[in-house]
Amino acid sequence: MTESAVEAEQAVSAEQNEDELTRLEEEGEIAADYLEGLLDIADLDGDIDMDVEGDRASVSIVGAELDQLVGPNGEVLEALQELTRLAVTRETGERTRLMLDVGGHRAARRAALERLGVETARKVKETGEPVKLAPMSPFERKMVHDAVAAAGLRSESEGEEPNRRVVVLPV
Amino acid sequence: MLEEALEHLVKGIVEHPDEVVVRDRALRRGRILEVRVHPDDLGKVIGRQGRTARALRTVIGAIEGRAVRIDLVEAPGYR
Numbered sequence A: 001m002t003e004s005a006v007e008a009e010q011a012v013s014a015e016q017n018e019d020e021l022t023r024l025e026e027e028g029e030i031a032a033d034y035l036e037g038l039l040d041i042a043d044l045d046g047d048i049d050m051d052v053e054g055d056r057a058s059v060s061i062v063g064a065e066l067d068q069l070v071g072p073n074g075e076v077l078e079a080l081q082e083l084t085r086l087a088v089t090r091e092t093g094e095r096t097r098l099m100l101d102v103g104g105h106r107a108a109r110r111a112a113l114e115r116l117g118v119e120t121a122r123k124v125k126e127t128g129e130p131v132k133l134a135p136m137s138p139f140e141r142k143m144v145h146d147a148v149a150a151a152g153l154r155s156e157s158e159g160e161e162p163n164r165r166v167v168v169l170p171v
Numbered sequence B: 001m002l003e004e005a006l007e008h009l010v011k012g013i014v015e016h017p018d019e020v021v022v023r024d025r026a027l028r029r030g031r032i033l034e035v036r037v038h039p040d041d042l043g044k045v046i047g048r049q050g051r052t053a054r055a056l057r058t059v060i061g062a063i064e065g066r067a068v069r070i071d072l073v074e075a076p077g078y079r
Helices: A004-040 A072-092 A105-127 A138-150 B002-011 B041-044 B047-062
Strands: A047-053 A056-062 A099-102 A131-135 A154-157 A165-169 B021-027 B031-036 B069-074
Touching: A004 A047, A004 A056, A004 B002, A047 A105, A072 A099, A072 A105, A072 B047, A099 A105, A105 A131, A105 A138, A105 A165, A138 A154, A138 A165, B002 B021, B002 B031, B002 B047, B031 B041, B041 B047, B041 B069, B047 B069
Parallel strands: A056 A099, B031 B069
Antiparallel strands: A047 A056, A131 A165, A154 A165, B021 B031
């Protein structure tokens, strides 16, 4: 390939990244409007932060009294994320993988799962025995798999939803 | 407030938001929020295996602080 062709290709790819970013930012804005409307009506205090994390739009509601929007095991948060994704899709016509967080719940859960992954990997290295973890959602399992991989071990998932669980394997 | 919150959540996800009507009905058996949507939107607000209907009930129940009965029905007069 000639040098100018390489440059042209790089320019196209930069433009695609730019388009992708704009699209994710737009998703975040639609989601923020939808959620802000709900907070106003329900008279709940909360600010909305928007971000793009990797290939996903990420929207967080931050504020003091938001426990009711998280719910037991984060079930209200999951429900709200589901509705928010539908609202985004209605506007854009495209599926979205937008992530919603409320009161830092998901961020705290993610940190705990990372610690669990690292801790379990250490135990498996010590004993040479596989360890099965408690059942988790697909998103939570991914957090653990990633932490285990970063610690240099392999893991897989076994069982059927909703009882599917991570197994950390010895070398 | 509760029916307004439900109306907002539903209007944001349907193709015919202007046709969404929420009625707060106090019946002898208790309170029911009845949501009427355009017939083409009924499948959408129910969702696959009732996922979307369940999500609406979960969020509205969380705002109210207890379970609220929600009925999703077709607006009359289309067929």
